[in-house]
Every structure is written in structure tokens, then in C-alpha cells.
Amino acid sequence: xxxxxxxxxxxxxxxxxxxxxxxxxxxxxxxxxxxxxxxxxxxxxxxxxxxxxxxxxxxxxxxxxxxxxxxxxxxxxxxxxxxxxxxxxxxxxxxxxxxxxxxxxxxxxxxxxxxxxxxxxxxxxxxxxxxxxxxxxxxxxxxxxxxxxxxxxxxxxxxxxxxxxxxxxxxxxxxxxxxxxxxxxxxxxxxxxxxxxxxxxxxxxxxxxxxxxxxxxxxxxxxxxxxxxxxxxxxxxxxxxxxxxxxxxxxxxxxxxxxxxxxxxxxxxxxxxxxxxxxxxxxxxxxxxxxxxxxxxxxxxxxxxxxxxxxxxxxxxxxxxxxxxxxxxxxxxxxxxxxxxxxxxxxxxxxxxxxxxxxxxxxxxxxxxxxxx
Amino acid sequence: xxxxxxxxxxxxxxxxxxxxxxxxxxxxxxxxxxxxxxxxxxxxxxxxxxxxxxxxxxxxxxxxxxxxxxxxxxxxxxxxxxxxxxxxxxxxxxxxxxxxxxxxxxxxxxxxxxxxxxxxxxxxxxxxxxxxxxxxxxxxxxxxxxxxxxxxxxxxxxxxxxxxxxxxxxxxxxxxxxxxxxxxxxxxxxxxxxxxxxxxxxxxxxxxxxxxxxxxxxxxxxxxxxxxxxxxxxxxxxxxxxxxxxxxxxxxxxxxxxxxxxxxxxxxxxxxxxxxxxxxxxxxxxxxxxxxxxxxxxxxxxxxxxxxxxxxxxxxxxxxxxxxxxxxxxxxxxxxxxxxxxxxxxxxxxxxxxxxxxxxxxxxxxxxxxxxx
Numbered sequence: 001x002x003x004x005x006x007x008x009x010x011x012x013x014x015x016x017x018x019x020x021x022x023x024x025x026x027x028x029x030x031x032x033x034x035x036x037x038x039x040x041x042x043x044x045x046x047x048x049x050x051x052x053x054x055x056x057x058x059x060x061x062x063x064x065x066x067x068x069x070x071x072x073x074x075x076x077x078x079x080x081x082x083x084x085x086x087x088x089x090x091x092x093x094x095x096x097x098x099x100x101x102x103x104x105x106x107x108x109x110x111x112x113x114x115x116x117x118x119x120x121x122x123x124x125x126x127x128x129x130x131x132x133x134x135x136x137x138x139x140x141x142x143x144x145x146x147x148x149x150x151x152x153x154x155x156x157x158x159x160x161x162x163x164x165x166x167x168x169x170x171x172x173x174x175x176x177x178x179x180x181x182x183x184x185x186x187x188x189x190x191x192x193x194x195x196x197x198x199x200x201x202x203x204x205x206x207x208x209x210x211x212x213x214x215x216x217x218x219x220x221x222x223x224x225x226x227x228x229x230x231x232x233x234x235x236x237x238x239x240x241x242x243x244x245x246x247x248x249x250x251x252x253x254x255x256x257x258x259x260x261x262x263x264x265x266x267x268x269x270x271x272x273x274x275x276x277x278x279x280x281x282x283x284x285x286x287x288x289x290x291x292x293x294x295x296x297x298x299x300x301x302x303x304x305x306x307x308x309x310x311x312x313x314x315x316x317x318x319x320x321x322x323x324x325x326x327x328x329x330x331x332x333x334x335x336x337x338x339x340x341x342x343x344x345x346x347x348x349x350x351x352x353x354x355x356x357x358x359x360x361x362x363x364x365x366x367x368x369x370x371x372x373x
Numbered sequence: 374x375x376x377x378x379x380x381x382x383x384x385x386x387x388x389x390x391x392x393x394x395x396x397x398x399x400x401x402x403x404x405x406x407x408x409x410x411x412x413x414x415x416x417x418x419x420x421x422x423x424x425x426x427x428x429x430x431x432x433x434x435x436x437x438x439x440x441x442x443x444x445x446x447x448x449x450x451x452x453x454x455x456x457x458x459x460x461x462x463x464x465x466x467x468x469x470x471x472x473x474x475x476x477x478x479x480x481x482x483x484x485x486x487x488x489x490x491x492x493x494x495x496x497x498x499x500x501x502x503x504x505x506x507x508x509x510x511x512x513x514x515x516x517x518x519x520x521x522x523x524x525x526x527x528x529x530x531x532x533x534x535x536x537x538x539x540x541x542x543x544x545x546x547x548x549x550x551x552x553x554x555x556x557x558x559x560x561x562x563x564x565x566x567x568x569x570x571x572x573x574x575x576x577x578x579x580x581x582x583x584x585x586x587x588x589x590x591x592x593x594x595x596x597x598x599x600x601x602x603x604x605x606x607x608x609x610x611x612x613x614x615x616x617x618x619x620x621x622x623x624x625x626x627x628x629x630x631x632x633x634x635x636x637x638x639x640x641x642x643x644x645x646x647x648x649x650x651x652x653x654x655x656x657x658x659x660x661x662x663x664x665x666x667x668x669x670x671x672x673x674x675x676x677x678x679x680x681x682x683x684x685x686x687x688x689x690x691x692x693x694x695x696x697x698x699x700x701x702x703x704x705x706x707x708x709x710x711x712x713x714x715x716x717x718x719x720x721x722x723x724x725x726x727x728x729x730x731x732x733x734x735x736x737x738x739x740x741x742x743x744x745x746x
Contacts, residue, residue, distance in 0.1 A: 095671065095674065095675030265670045284670055284673040284674060285674060286670070286674075287669075287670030287671070287674075292667045292668055292669045292670060293667070293668050293669075293670060293673060294665045294666070294667045295665055295666050295680065296660075296665045296666075297638045297657055297659070297660030297665060297666060297682075298468065298660070299682070300657040300666060300680065300681065300682030301468065301657060301658060301659075301660075301682040301683065301684045302468030302682075302684060302687075303682075304681075304682055304684070304687055305682065306679070306680070306681055307668065307673065307679070307680035307681075308673065308677075308679055308680075309670075309672070309673030309674040309675075309676075309677055309678065310674065311674045311675055311677070314675075314677055
């Protein structure tokens, strides 16, 4: 079922791609015939020359494709999401900034078109995702080095592959690396409807962990509650509900969370800390409220609460490429078993990138913008 | 030299003790003759019946000494300090509060007068300190259970013994348990003139760690700088100096600190965090500024800074009595080697407790108040 759904999706995108990529010509080359002397094909890419408001600094431009040599891999991008970190990077508010001008986007899935002579692990037709951020995925084609790519199985949905390498990895590592949680233990998080939040709900559910999921109140809150519960959420609370004394009743049925995952900061993270079990850890991985994390001295001393941060790029720096591949394959298995789905996505053709950027920066937009090439 | 100094000190205190303890009669009993039927002796103790301002709620009262049975040990207290935690406990602002009415004071050194029949590890004449907080040390005598006591060698200064079980233990554990520091690594701390602060300077120096010591500015700042440098401090800076850009020059000569020790909170802890090495830990063990600890989201995520708390009582709950004894003996060895001295102390007779309480609550009082019995 997944495979047929995927093929339908791929066919559906084909005419769109043809209309988009006016300058793109594949010319029937095979991997082995591709060499440094090949005439470069034209690619279209979303490029920024300065940091600033993405709507203003991002432009769709034609790029020359560099020649494919040695360990190079020519990849035709299929789909690439617009993540909050992509926006922050364009704005210049991120811990890792590429040299400018740069192509936007940090993750996505592509299909190998051709490989250089010394490439042994990939062949044309393979699906690949990127091992690291900052390489620029918002483009129709690119030449990456083999070591920048990880093959993913083609029997997972395209949207899952496109959104696999950042949010689900972040969710999985945060659930595994800070507290040794056992089935039945609970986890509390804010921004629960974010890409990471939805992955946390699903992976925690697969690990038989209970989740308390905090979201901002909104007009269609019941719809959101239902959606997150369908994903496996045990409790869905608004920020306001979390502050009410009645909320403590939840902890008659489940243990106090030993892990809190914070993507907001400010008051929201203070509330998470208030509900954390003694000795527990709050991991901060985002700061949507643009306010710092604050903890009372007595929480730190007497309740032994630990405050940490998580950044996937850092994790990858401290771990081998094989460990990252193992992580990706673990997540692919969860996807195959139906335990991890992509967030609700809106596919937007690359040329309509302004719509995608705008939508991704609006509050309460529940679907992830995915650029399709 | 230490031994003769100590004996002189003991002799000097003897007349004082006689005048103080009007109700105290030892009556020449030996340990083995002490039993439940013995007539109880009178003791004087600083007692509080309600939480509040120590100057108002603490009263010097007579207490009956309970009989010495089984594993009981009758101890004549020699000296007991007034620590900030003692004050907080009386005020009711502490993570561990005794049943009221309670005797004040959480540490001190005493001498065994007599032991119950089943006591095997202690004999009359031994010096002892207490294993845990909340037992009340501001009294002339007490009956404790054997397991509440640790014998300390009598060849260390009385003031060192009296102030050994809280601040130096806290300093040592914070230096050992959070970051694996190597000789040459650096540590930054605020409240560097506190009991813990001075112990940190000395223990760090013994471990060949470099210390950057932050203190509040004061009229006699140069005197304080000299004093802390004499203890082994590498750098002594005021809070204001730490904020100046020139301070960064320090880190040309030594690595960025991987450990920050925070006894203040608020802005002072923010400054410590700013100088912490990526991946480093700030351990909070006090909150003199009565303001929370705040960290920007980007410090947590991109700089991987860790915020922790330390509370010795918690450490003792999580470790065996033998581990605590080992810690005490390690510190006694440092004291014997001249690497760890007591903070500057002002000895105050128990009856003048109001002076000691008052002095211990004033800012910038550089000497620790020690009640002598």
C-alpha cells in the first residue's frame, strides 16, 4: 500500500516537474558516462545573498551544475521541506551559517541521477537524503559528495523521506539520550504540533512512553487534540490548561515526567519545569517565544532539575556517520511499521516558494510546507 | 605545629566553657557506666519554635539531655558554625526543614563523652562531626545515634573540623562530579569569598585547576584579592570587572572554564554562563541574589551549556555512609597537608548567639561565625 501510494504520488508530480524546470535537461546520460567533461545542465535554486527576511532575500535563480567527478553524486531533488531552522538560518539567527550566497534548505530527498567513478555505495535511481545541514536543498538538482548522502529505502512515503533527517532524528535522540526512560514513563513537551512534536508523540508511543502534550490555544483546538491523539498522544493540553491546579490530577494516573522537551522558552518552559519529576531533565531544542529559559535556584538545588540543550548538528559532530545512518534506518523501520508518519504537509511547487515561506512563518499553520521540484 | 596550636585553642576555650554552661554537670561518668537510669544533665541550646527572622525566633534555652542507650553517643559540642543554610532553614526557606521546635545549626564538631552499650566504633574523647543536616548543633551537649556521627582526627584545627562537613564537601563534590577536569583546566565561580568559595579555591589549587573568582566590589577589595590569592586563587575579579570586554584577555592564558559554580543566581550567573566553554556545566548551589538562573535558548542549544544544581543532602541520600566518610577523610588529608584551611572565623560564645546571627546575615562580613560551647 505504501509503495503504490508512493508511485501514484511520483507520477502525479511528473508533469509539474516538467513545467517547472524549463532549463533542466537530463539528456539520457548514465552514471558511468558522466564525467568532468560533460556539458553542465541548468538547475533552478532558491538563493539568498544576504541574511534577512526570507520573503525579501530569497530569489529563484538559475545555477550551473558543477561537473560530476570522483566521489561526486548528481542528485535530482524530489522534495524539500521549509523548516523553522531554515528560516532562522536565512535570517542569520542560527548556530551554523553557510557562506553567502547560499542555497536555502537543509533537508530533503533526492534521486541519484549519476555518480562519479569512485562512488561505490550509490547508483542511479537510489533515493538519498543529506547527512548534514547547510548544503542547500531548495533546488532542482545538485552535485553532492557521496559522504554527504545517505541512501533511504524507496518504499517509504516521499514526504516521510523528505522530512526524516532533522525532526524525527531530533525527537528520537532527545527521547533516548538524556533520561533512561522505561515503558510507562512519561514525557512532557510544548510546541507539540511542530514537526519534532509530532515525531515525539509517535516515537514515544512506539516506545510505550506516555506523552503530555502542550499546545497553544486556537479556534480549532478540538481538531488539533483529536489529531495529536490519533498520532498517539496521551494528553493534549493548552498552555492555559497546564497552569490550572486541576492538571495535577493527570499525575494520579501516570508518573511525573522525567523528561521535558522545550521548543518555546519563557513562561512555557517554566511551566514544563514545574511539572518535571525531581531529578528530571528539560531539554531545550527551540525558542519560539524568543525568551530565555528560567529556573529558580531551588528547582535546581532541591529538585535537582537538569537543564540541557539539543542540537542535531552537534550530535552529528560527536558521532560517526555510521551512527547517523543507523539512526536513519531505525526511523525508516518505524515508518515502515506505520509507527511514524510525516507531519501534515502542503506540497508547494518550487516556483511558488513565496507562498511556502509565508505559510511557514505564520503562527498556527498546522501543515509543513514541502517544496517539490 | 597544628597539634600544639589546637591544644592551645582547647585550653583557651576551657574557662569560657565553664562560665557558659551553668547547668552542665559531667559528674565524672565513664562511657560504660552511662545508662538509661543516669540522671540527665542539663544542656543549653539555641531553639526555634517557629520559622522567621532568626534574631526573633531563636532563643537560648535549657534542655534535658536524653538518656544514653544502645547505639547512642553522648557528645559535648565544641564548636558549630552559623552557615547561610542554617539561616535559611530557620527562615523556612530550605529544602529540608526539621520538626519544630528544633535546635538550630547543621554542622559542628564535638567530643564523645560516653557511649551506649552497643556502640563499637567510637569511644570517649573521640572527635566527631555529624553525617546529616537537621540534627541541631547549636547546643552544649547532645545524644546522637552512632550512625549520625563520623570520627575525625584530632590533629586538625578545631575550626576546620567544625566547618568540614558542609562547605568543603560541597566544594569537593562540585569539582569532581560534573565535569572531568584535568590539571590546567579552569573553573569560574561567584561568591568566591563564601565558605564554599574559599574551599573551591583551595581544593582546585590542590588539584592544579585554575580558578577565576568573582566577588562583589567592596571598599577593601584589594585586601580580599590578596586573601583569596594567598589561598591559591589565580584570578579575582569583581562582578563589574567580569562584564568588561578586557576580561577576555584572561583566556589567552588559560582555557575557557568547563565548570562554573554559582551561589548567586540572577545577573551574576548569566555572566558566568557567558564565559563558560562550549559543552560546559554551571552548577548552582545557592541563590544569594534571590533571583532565578536564566539561560538563553541559543546558549543551551548551540553552546550545549548544561545547567545543574548541587545539594549535599541529596548527594548523601544517593551515596553510602562509607562514601561520605571517605570524602571526609580525603578532606582531612588535604587539611593535614596544609592545602585546605578553615575560612576566617570569628568565635562567638554560645550565649552571644545574637551577635553571631546578626553578623552572619550582614553583607560583606568576611569571617564565618563559629559558636563555641
